[in-house]
Every structure is written in structure tokens, then in C-alpha cells.
Amino acid sequence: MSQLSRAAMKWSRLMETAQPNRRLPSTFFLSPKLFSTEASDSSLGSADDQFFRIPDSGSVYGRVNNITKFTTKSDIINVLEGCNLNPHNLKVEYTRTYLPKSMMVEFPSRSAYDAAVKSINRKGRLFNMIRADKAQWDITTPYDGKxxxxxxxxxxxxxxxxxxxxxxxxxxxxxxxxxxxxxxxxxxxxxxxxxxxxxxxxxxxxxxxxxxxxxxxxxxxxxx
Structure with a gap:
């Protein structure tokens, strides 16, 4: 066999091994992106992201910290001026021995919550407010001074x-x-x-x- 014939046979074998194995499922040759561990829709986000996302409409809830036993609902309403709040929009959270530890606030809208954040920042952050959800609001007992x-x-x-x-x-x-x-x-x-x-x-x-x-x-x- 000539040197040229041996080279042709070698090239033919290489081409055969490069063909896909017909016994493997066709999905084996699909794009590796389909096997990615990342979510297919990045807009879904994690559960934590969804918790901290502020809704565009409906009530929004916050927790005001750094209150004392002398802090009243009127004090918080005055600090959060321009948020359209009344005493029924606030609930005091107490420890097991009934020392006030924080105050839950129900804002009528996202814009009211944003106004509250700006008001607290503008007044030197005498109080600290963090986001809360409706479940936390619901489990807080309203005593309402009664x-x-x-x-x-x-x-x-x-x-x-x-x-x-x-x-x-x-x-x-x-x-x-x-x-x-x-x-x-x-x-x-x-x-x-x-x-x-x-x-x-x-x-x-x-x-x-x-x-x-x-x-x-x-x-x-x-x-x-």
C-alpha cells in the first residue's frame, strides 16, 4: 500500500470518530446553557429579594426602633410628618415584661413610606425604621390605650x-x-x-x- 493510500485511510478514520454517536440521545448535543444551574428567568429573584421589594400600591409596613417607654404614638406621627398617619396606623410592640421595644407603622402607600424615610433622615435619625411585612403587623396586639x-x-x-x-x-x-x-x-x-x-x-x-x-x-x- 502506498504512502498516499495509508494517509487517506487514516483521514477517513478520523472523520468517522468525529461524527456524533447515534446511540446517544439528541439532547446530549444541545447547548450547555440548558443545563445551567441558574434560574431561566432572572426577574423572579430570590425570596429575600421579593420580601424587601416595596409594593407600588397598597399598604406598606415599617418598624420604628429606638423608642423608649416615654415615646407616644403622637411622637412618631409628628416625626413622620406628611405621611397621612393616625393613631390607628401604629401599634406598639412590647417585650414579655411589657417594656416598649418598637412601633409598627402601617403606611397607606409606598409614597407615604418613602416620605417617612426622608423625614427620619432629615431629622437626624432620632429613630430607626426598617421594612416589615403584613404578617408582622397582624401578630402585633393593638392595645390602643384601652x-x-x-x-x-x-x-x-x-x-x-x-x-x-x-x-x-x-x-x-x-x-x-x-x-x-x-x-x-x-x-x-x-x-x-x-x-x-x-x-x-x-x-x-x-x-x-x-x-x-x-x-x-x-x-x-x-x-x-
């Missing part, structure tokens, strides 16, 4: 004793809840009592704060 916390109730006191302590006040007797909370001074027995209005709750606070239930002096706190 609930009073009684602290220091004797361990042996009954609901009847609490009712005698509140004699002369107009309240919902079925709303009384008694419980114990750990504090720096040790476990303290407390009670929550709901009143029909803010005025009636404030009347009870003025007339009963520092009064005695059995032999214990009771401290009252209005929850907002």
Missing part, C-alpha cells in the same frame, strides 16, 4: 381580689388575664384588664395607681 397592666399582684390573689382593687372603675371583667413574668427583681405577678375607652382606662390609672391589693402596692401601666 388596656392597663397591673404589676405586683400578690401570689395568693384571686380575680375577685383584682376586681375589688378596681372597684369604681368601668372595665370588661371577662378580659382580666393574670400571669407571672420573670424580671430583674424576680418573678412578678401581673394582670391585663381591658376598658371600653381610653378615657376610662386613664381614669383607672389616675385613681388606682400605687393602690393596694391585699398587702401589695400595685403599679399600673397604660398599654398603647
Amino acid at each position: 388596656v392597663i397592666l397591673l404589676q405586683g399582684i400578690p401570689r395568693n390573689a384571686l380575680i375577685d381580689d383584682v376586681e375589688r382593687f378596681l372597684s369604681g372603675c368601668h372595665y370588661d371583667s371577662s378580659s382580666i388575664q393574670m400571669f407571672v413574668r420573670p424580671t430583674d427583681q424576680g418573678p412578678i405577678r401581673m394582670a391585663l384588664v381591658r376598658f371600653p375607652s381610653q378615657a376610662l382606662a386613664m381614669h383607672a390609672y389616675i385613681t388606682k395607681n400605687r393602690g393596694f391589693c391585699l398587702n401589695n402596692q400595685i403599679t399600673l401601666q397604660v398599654l398603647h
Whole structure:
């Protein structure tokens, strides 16, 4: 066999090995982009991205931090001027021992939320606000100045004793809840009592704060 014939046969074998294997599925030869681990639609984003995305319409929620026990809803409304808020758009979040820790705010629109951010930045960031969602707003109990916390109730006191302590006040007797909370001074027995209005709750606070239930002096706190 001549040298030229041997070269032709070698070239023929190389061409055959370069052809796709017919026994493999056709998808094997498709573009590698179809096997990418990246999402096919980048506009979907991650769950975190969707949480922090502010909706263009509907209510928008925020959490105002750095409040103290003396911070009122009116204080926050004054700071967030121009946001079209009223007291019903705010809920105070409390710790387990009922110290105020933050305030949830329901803004009527995205533009109102943006105005609140600008207002906080303009006023030196006395408070700090972060985004929240509707679920966080929903689980926050609204007290609205109609609930009073009684602290220091004797361990042996009954609901009847609490009712005698509140004699002369107009309240919902079925709303009384008694419980114990750990504090720096040790476990303290407390009670929550709901009143029909803010005025009636404030009347009870003025007339009963520092009064005695059995032999214990009771401290009252209005929850907002």
C-alpha cells in the first residue's frame, strides 16, 4: 500500500470518530446553557429579594426602633410628618415584661413610606425604621390605650381580689388575664384588664395607681 493510500485511510478514520454517536440521545448535543444551574428567568429573584421589594400600591409596613417607654404614638406621627398617619396606623410592640421595644407603622402607600424615610433622615435619625411585612403587623396586639397592666399582684390573689382593687372603675371583667413574668427583681405577678375607652382606662390609672391589693402596692401601666 502506498504512502498516499495509508494517509487517506487514516483521514477517513478520523472523520468517522468525529461524527456524533447515534446511540446517544439528541439532547446530549444541545447547548450547555440548558443545563445551567441558574434560574431561566432572572426577574423572579430570590425570596429575600421579593420580601424587601416595596409594593407600588397598597399598604406598606415599617418598624420604628429606638423608642423608649416615654415615646407616644403622637411622637412618631409628628416625626413622620406628611405621611397621612393616625393613631390607628401604629401599634406598639412590647417585650414579655411589657417594656416598649418598637412601633409598627402601617403606611397607606409606598409614597407615604418613602416620605417617612426622608423625614427620619432629615431629622437626624432620632429613630430607626426598617421594612416589615403584613404578617408582622397582624401578630402585633393593638392595645390602643384601652388596656392597663397591673404589676405586683400578690401570689395568693384571686380575680375577685383584682376586681375589688378596681372597684369604681368601668372595665370588661371577662378580659382580666393574670400571669407571672420573670424580671430583674424576680418573678412578678401581673394582670391585663381591658376598658371600653381610653378615657376610662386613664381614669383607672389616675385613681388606682400605687393602690393596694391585699398587702401589695400595685403599679399600673397604660398599654398603647
